[in-house]
Amino acid sequence: MRPTTKDLAKAAGVSLATVDRVLNKRPGVRKKTVEAVKKAIEEIGFVRNLSAANLAKSRQYRFRFLLPRRGDLFIAELRDRIFETNIGLAAEGMEITHQEISQVDPHLIAQTLLKIRRDEVDGIALMAPESPQVRDAAIRLQEKGVHVVHLISGQQKLSDMDFVGIDNHAAGATAARLIGRFVCGLQGKVMVVSETMNARDSLERRRGFDQVLTRDYPNLTALPSLETHGDEARAYEIISNMINNSPDIVAAYVMSSEARLPLNAVARQTDPQTLTVIAHELTDRTRKALVSGEVDAVIAQDSGHLVRSSVRLLRARCDKREIMRSQEQIRIEILIQENLLPAQCALRSNDHGSVANSFDD
Amino acid sequence: MRPTTKDLAKAAGVSLATVDRVLNKRPGVRKKTVEAVKKAIEEIGFVRNLSAANLAKSRQYRFRFLLPRRGDLFIAELRDRIFETNIGLAAEGMEITHQEISQVDPHLIAQTLLKIRRDEVDGIALMAPESPQVRDAAIRLQEKGVHVVHLISGQQKLSDMDFVGIDNHAAGATAARLIGRFVCGLQGKVMVVSETMNARDSLERRRGFDQVLTRDYPNLTALPSLETHGDEARAYEIISNMINNSPDIVAAYVMSSEARLPLNAVARQTDPQTLTVIAHELTDRTRKALVSGEVDAVIAQDSGHLVRSSVRLLRARCDKREIMRSQEQIRIEILIQENLLPAQCALRSNDHGSVANSFDD
DNA sequence: TTGAAAGCGCTAACAA
């Protein structure tokens, strides 16, 4: 059997309580005693039993995801993953919930944040566009003892605020490289479409995109970013205008996580098969577009990873543990027809009715 | 507080023991009683506490990875991930070890397998080329009660043997698509290099590759597979022969997980910058090649995912649980310069000396 | 077919 705290206590010649203090770096132990215990740990090869610790603490973690209300397919994906993760981690004493927040209004978002009480939740994963109000509210929340991580679109780079999501500059650069290579030296313009350029993520993607495109592909010129503002009619109008004004468009980069509107508009205006198109995030829509050839590649961040990484981060913060930042880096996935997994995204749960306990059959 | 088994017992009007029997689907409970307990579960919203269950069981899981002895960079990666995973899961009662096996000889591998005793380990993750002897030995092992999963190169498709790894047919197809698109309509030959074509994975990759290339890129002709057999001199010889005989080679597909030899040989023979090159697996060598432009894209399976997925599978088998196959699918990653994470692969631990306990600083 | 009771390894309140 593996040595336990009891064995460790005996080996170190101290009591269980002291062993516990050393293991958990609690104060009130003489340096000499700490050393003795540490030595004993090495000697008997002690490894603590997490299950036992968790049980004894009987600590519950309550985390809440705050996601924009908009009916975005990618957000829907995230919601499903949150739900799944909650089921999966319930048995480990976690309760992961989800709350909708305003899509745009920083005041409303800040208000929502400020209403959150310490006794409701232990941590928040926030997906909201950058703004001073929101940032301040987040800081206030942290001061109350509620941990906060920023999801995907981060608030201003503050070293003490955790961010979970892909490196958007690199994502934009990836898009540019793919377009540059796929277009095969063709001369022409590249259309860039986003939901809004008010978000940090869009700006960073654009910068990364431009950097690679201008440096490596002089045959291509990126057009100014088009903003749909999530409005279908508007999307169609600006995109068709652009296409009519610039007949030499050879590629399109759909920057925002909601690709439906831009893709639909492009499809109505041109033959997307002849256009090189890169979009973001794997949703039912982009998957379909990938399979049909309407889109050439999708740049994606795995929604499940995003959720689980956020949870791990929050949990680490609650336990005052350091995390392996490198292990929590979200990968920039390049998806084409051939490396699309059959299952991926195909198992979107439509109703959330059946909370399965592991012993259900 | 969340309801416990005690609450559940009270609510169902039975004892703790009976509750436990129902929760764990143990026999010896009247149907009516089972129903009563299940009803109570729903009513009080009971969710079992895994930590408590694990503690009470005080079950240990001992899993062993069997990897070929060869000094392959990818195998080295895997070893590092095994080591890491072991540290990470030790606190949860897992012990994950690693043993070297013969690189090629099926007899030796089978012998090694047959020597494994049920009281040593609970599960094996096996990476070995396909062969009847090995397959039989694996089946024998299963009968003894040692669970087996096949890693990367699987044995013959047996529905009752678990496989962890990418879909190699799709991986080959992905390579073909990338080459086809990157080559931009150029007419010419594609060189295909592998360590050996005796392995199921190489064969499947080749099939997927040919399928896409012949269907979609009539401008390209794939040459017969070259086999290095892990021999540097041989690799150089056959590759330089091929290059000299076919001056119209425009691309190369390095199929095996060990890309060093082929890449070095190609680099000595031609200017790899002008050649479109696709390789497999992210190692120090391929990473370098990607950054320098020597390789255009790397098709990779995440070594950490492979290890963790194997462990989850083995653990599920031990607990007689079903797993979410779709969640355990290994992604076929496409890596180019731009979406290479800075950390990825950069933190290869060189020595495995310091087994860090989580409380170490 | 069911129940009572003794732990599993650790934590935390209290005592010294």
Add this chain to the structure above:
DNA sequence: TTGTTAGCGCTTTCAA
């Protein structure tokens, strides 16, 4: 600064 002790929620004998 250190030790004693009563659980945390579940599993597992053993007995009924």
